[in-house]
Amino acid sequence: MSRFTLHVRISLWLLLFSLGLSVSGFSQNTSTLTITGEVTTPLDLTLQKLSAFKQVSQKVKDRDGKEHEFKGVALIELLEKAGVTTGSKLRGENLAKYVLIKAADGYEVIYSLAEIDPEFASQVIILAIEKDGQPLPAGEGPFRIITPNDKKPARWIREVRSIKVAFAKD
Amino acid sequence: MRRGFKRTKFRTYPSGWFFTGLMACFFLFCGLTHSFENQKPTPYTLRYPANFGGRYTIPEDNPITKEGVYLGRLLFYEKKLSAGNSISCESCHLQKLAFTDGKALSQGADGSLTTRSAMSLANLLWVRNFFWDGRSPNLEQQAAFPLTNVHEMGQPLTESVAKLRQTALYPPLFKAAFGSDIITRDYILKALAQFERTLISSDSRYDRYLAGTYPPTAQELRGMALFQNAPNPQKLIRGANCEHCHGGVKTFKELFHNNGLDSTFSDNGRQNFTNQVEDKGRFRVPTLRNIMLTAPYMHDGRFQRIEQVLDHYNEHILESATLSSFLRDVSNETNGKKLMLTKSEKTDIISFLSMLTDSAFITNPEFSNPHLTLKSQ
Numbered sequence: 001m002s003r004f005t006l007h008v009r010i011s012l013w014l015l016l017f018s019l020g021l022s023v024s025g026f027s028q029n030t031s032t033l034t035i036t037g038e039v040t041t042p043l044d045l046t047l048q049k050l051s052a053f054k055q056v057s058q059k060v061k062d063r064d065g066k067e068h069e070f071k072g073v074a075l076i077e078l079l080e081k082a083g084v085t086t087g088s089k090l091r092g093e094n095l096a097k098y099v100l101i102k103a104a105d106g107y108e109v110i111y112s113l114a115e116i117d118p119e120f121a122s123q124v125i126i127l128a129i130e131k132d133g134q135p136l137p138a139g140e141g142p143f144r145i146i147t148p149n150d151k152k153p154a155r156w157i158r159e160v161r162s163i164k165v166a167f168a169k170d
Numbered sequence: 171m172r173r174g175f176k177r178t179k180f181r182t183y184p185s186g187w188f189f190t191g192l193m194a195c196f197f198l199f200c201g202l203t204h205s206f207e208n209q210k211p212t213p214y215t216l217r218y219p220a221n222f223g224g225r226y227t228i229p230e231d232n233p234i235t236k237e238g239v240y241l242g243r244l245l246f247y248e249k250k251l252s253a254g255n256s257i258s259c260e261s262c263h264l265q266k267l268a269f270t271d272g273k274a275l276s277q278g279a280d281g282s283l284t285t286r287s288a289m290s291l292a293n294l295l296w297v298r299n300f301f302w303d304g305r306s307p308n309l310e311q312q313a314a315f316p317l318t319n320v321h322e323m324g325q326p327l328t329e330s331v332a333k334l335r336q337t338a339l340y341p342p343l344f345k346a347a348f349g350s351d352i353i354t355r356d357y358i359l360k361a362l363a364q365f366e367r368t369l370i371s372s373d374s375r376y377d378r379y380l381a382g383t384y385p386p387t388a389q390e391l392r393g394m395a396l397f398q399n400a401p402n403p404q405k406l407i408r409g410a411n412c413e414h415c416h417g418g419v420k421t422f423k424e425l426f427h428n429n430g431l432d433s434t435f436s437d438n439g440r441q442n443f444t445n446q447v448e449d450k451g452r453f454r455v456p457t458l459r460n461i462m463l464t465a466p467y468m469h470d471g472r473f474q475r476i477e478q479v480l481d482h483y484n485e486h487i488l489e490s491a492t493l494s495s496f497l498r499d500v501s502n503e504t505n506g507k508k509l510m511l512t513k514s515e516k517t518d519i520i521s522f523l524s525m526l527t528d529s530a531f532i533t534n535p536e537f538s539n540p541h542l543t544l545k546s547q
Binding site: 031104105106107108138139140158159 | 299304423424425426427444446448449452491492493494495
């Protein structure tokens with residue numbers, strides 16, 4: 001009986017150890033996206049974790065002048081998951097919050113929190129992970145913001161690496 | 171008897187005036203030393219044109235003061251901060267070359283070469299990620315690297331502190347700047363950072379043009395348009411797309427790009443710092459201010475002349491997985507793969523780049539070696 005328990009224990013440890021190894025190996029080769037700042041739960045997202053969210057898609061004309069179908073997760077869903085003050089909580093001082101999005105190459109853009117909230121805005125801003133059925137290519141992905149109503153795609157920030165919610169403090 | 175009494179009286183009871191004078195001297199003296207001890211350093215006012223914008227951060231625990239800046243300037247030119255008292259910051263950052271050294275790689279205190287080219291020190295106030303790989307978030311942290319790196323000044327900060335403590339010059343200057351004459355590692359870094367934040371280059375012909383006081387030549391205007399425009403052959407707009415990364419009045423954006431110098435990398439650049447494969451071969455987009463003075467060019471100083479830089483962006487971009495998408499398939503000809511600028515267009519761009527030379531910056535006495543004036547005094 002005790003030998004059996006020991007066996008189980010050892011194999012469990014081995015299993016955990018190898019899982020740990022594979023996870024760490026995986027994370028080294030997988031880009032992550034962080035959501036931090038004025039949140040209740042900071043998030044560390046990977047492509048895999050994003051696939052658990054409701055997927056939405058948008059057909060929009062990109063910088064190349066051609067229409068593409070971008071698929072991903074509504075940015076508001078991610079912010080809600082992180083516990084950002086959206087919906088009925090987006091009032092008072094929370095209207096002075098902004099969302100700073102940074103790319104791998106250092107590029108930065110901001111949105112006001114209200115711009116992302118569907119109770120204010122008619123568009124759905126998405127964190128895209130696919131373009132025309134394919135993962136976003138290097139230099140553009142793995143994560144890219146698509147803001148359909150922005151006529152100029154300068155805030156359709158590519159290679160998103162971090163999203164930070166903050167108060168304007170001026 | 172009367173006279174004697176008088177004399178005695180004078181000796182025993184000095185006059186009220188004498189007492190008052192003595193007391194006044196005493197209080198004056200106390201007041202002087204007191205105010206000297208608590209004397210706060212004088213705030214330093216940074217001056218720059220409004221179009222440079224205010225997006226910079228000065229650490230709350232290191233406000234810029236006149237005393238701090240002066241101390242930082244002395245330290246910038248201080249050879250005691252290097253192993254064997256052989257070099258100072260200036261050795262690789264000469265004011266006349268917009269604080270570069272004219273070399274591809276620089277020689278450290280031990281005679282060995284650095285792995286990357288010395289960067290220009292202009293408008294660092296607005297920089298948010300220092301070094302070619304952006305590893306330092308502020309000048310205080312940045313300064314520790316060249317001071318201690320064995321290929322650069324190569325001396326532990328504890329040793330620099332010990333050397334400065336032995337001088338007559340420095341303890342009072344640290345006291346004036348930071349309120350304590352006990353020299354520390356942090357004070358050295360803070361003073362250097364304060365001085366470097368004052369190195370503002372904003373009086374070039376380009377700045378005067380923006381202020382409406384310099385009329386550019388026709389060639390400079392052609393070069394400026396090419397510098398700013400993205401090529402669009404359909405709309406017959408010719409451009410070199412420089413501004414995509416070097417845009418704005420400061421001529422740099424806080425970006426890291428692989429600019430197609432190599433297809434395989436001996437230096438992985440920003441990847442060494444972030445450990446992300448997407449950053450392989452990415453380097454900081456540097457300022458182009460004073461670019462005609464800061465040859466050789468690129469992170470490894472591979473190009474001796476500005477013409478080679480133009481040729482690179484025009485004709486020699488090498489493909490790799492992380493090549494900047496802004497350098498891929500950008501052309502002045504329909505379906506072209508290369509920029510396809512003409513020889514005269516390249517000359518025009520160089521003419522615009524010359525507008526970025528700021529002779530007031532490279533001759534500003536406030537940035538020069540203060541030890542020279544100290545010695546002559």
